[in-house]
Amino acid sequence: MQRMKARTALMIVVILGVALELVVSGISATAEAWDASSYWSVGYPVAVILCGALGYSSPTHWQNHGPLLLGAQWLTMALGKAPGPHMIVGLAFAAALSVPCVVAGWVGAHTARHFTTTDDGEASPPPSP
Secondary structure, eight states: OOOOOHHHHHHHHHHHHHHHHHHHHHHHTOSSGGGSHHIIIIIHHHHHHHHHHHHHHSGGGHHHHHHHHHHHHHHHHHHTSOOOTHHHHHHHHHHHHHHHHHHHHHHHHHHHHHHOBOTTSOBOOOOOO
8 A cells, every 4th residue: 555655644634624624614704713613523534534534544653643733723823813811721632632533544544554565465564763
């Protein structure tokens, strides 16, 4: 099975984080995506699933997908607002939200390692982090 290059996966994650913030806050007309109910019912679950899928397709950097996605979302939100003390709270919130994404990335990477075989039918060794 062809694996996605790590750089490509990381660029996809950053783009998804920016898009998540812009699309959800734009559709719901809220200042921040996580203020909208659609973020919690659709946006965030999709982000977690995508981190799992990217963990499967790029298992060497699964631990970076969640923090980068939520970090890109936070940065997009922060650039659109006046700086203030609320930005630190938002960063801490984004860090907490990245934990389920990291877990999903681990599950995806673990699944990829478990089901990937070499050409001779042997299980491939897990890639190094």
